[in-house]
Amino acid sequence: MTNGGPPKLAANGLSYHYGDLQALRNVTLEVQPNDLLTIMGPTGSGKTTLLRAFNRLNDMLTGTRMTGRLDMDGLDLYGPETDPAEVRRRIGMVFALPIPLPMSIYDNVAYGPRLHGVTRKAELDEVVEKGLRDAILWDEVKDRLVDSALRLSGGQQQRLSIARVLAVEPEVILLDEPTSGLDPISTLRIEELLKQLRERYTIVLVTHNPQQAARVGERVAFFYLGELVETGPSQRVFTRPLDRRTEDYISGRFG
Ligand SMILES: Nc1ncnc2c1ncn2[C@@H]1O[C@H](COP(=O)(O)OP(=O)(O)OP(=O)(O)O)[C@@H](O)[C@H]1O
Numbered sequence: 001m002t003n004g005g006p007p008k009l010a011a012n013g014l015s016y017h018y019g020d021l022q023a024l025r026n027v028t029l030e031v032q033p034n035d036l037l038t039i040m041g042p043t044g045s046g047k048t049t050l051l052r053a054f055n056r057l058n059d060m061l062t063g064t065r066m067t068g069r070l071d072m073d074g075l076d077l078y079g080p081e082t083d084p085a086e087v088r089r090r091i092g093m094v095f096a097l098p099i100p101l102p103m104s105i106y107d108n109v110a111y112g113p114r115l116h117g118v119t120r121k122a123e124l125d126e127v128v129e130k131g132l133r134d135a136i137l138w139d140e141v142k143d144r145l146v147d148s149a150l151r152l153s154g155g156q157q158q159r160l161s162i163a164r165v166l167a168v169e170p171e172v173i174l175l176d177e178p179t180s181g182l183d184p185i186s187t188l189r190i191e192e193l194l195k196q197l198r199e200r201y202t203i204v205l206v207t208h209n210p211q212q213a214a215r216v217g218e219r220v221a222f223f224y225l226g227e228l229v230e231t232g233p234s235q236r237v238f239t240r241p242l243d244r245r246t247e248d249y250i251s252g253r254f255g
């Protein structure tokens, strides 16, 4: 299954403290290339902390402590040679609430590529169109690329967030409850989009909704109070959970 290569992402004995509070407990987890892993768990189980650690978004926090190791392609994400900006380009992140920049749809998507040195108009046009097409937003916005992104609907704004991430050509996409603010139709569109993107990217989707995990993920991981309780093919986890806490969670007894 790994073709002998290293996993795309790996956590090895990862623990994370915010001051005295331990948010992750000795988490060991692998995500294979082109896998779509769904991480589910109730509030406070450490899901966001794990994504932020992979993306090196916690670097700026003080009073935190991380032990263990996070790797991408077998390379230490926190190693001395690793550039956090490069990590954030290779590992894109989409958040719960889409926050478009107060500028045009075009400039929102072009923002990342410009930051990474793309300046030629023709080349920018191309990456903007490709990003929007891949996020399945192009047809809805192609005639109004100069309009403010703030005028898009919530579902469109979330697909714009995904287009912005795709425009810098990441290898991994982490999504932290990307549909929590969306209506059911927009939610289904994002879920369909993720299934398509999975052919080209490695995807980790965080959700506190077990139904979403069952619909989208091929593999799921269940977190509870900072612990990775179990992980496996979603078919198996949802029909034959190994741990009582997983069973309670998927049957809606807490969450
Ligand atoms: N910046 C922070 N400072 C202090 N404690 C934090 C911080 N961020 C998260 N925590 C704590 O760490 C624990 C895990 O939080 P985290 O945000 O990772 O959970 P989560 O699984 O994403 O929850 P939710 O489903 O509500 O988003 C919680 O107890 C939370 O209060």
Ligand SMILES: [Mg+2]
Residues within 6 Å of the ligand: 047, 048, 049, 176
């Ligand atoms: Mg969270």
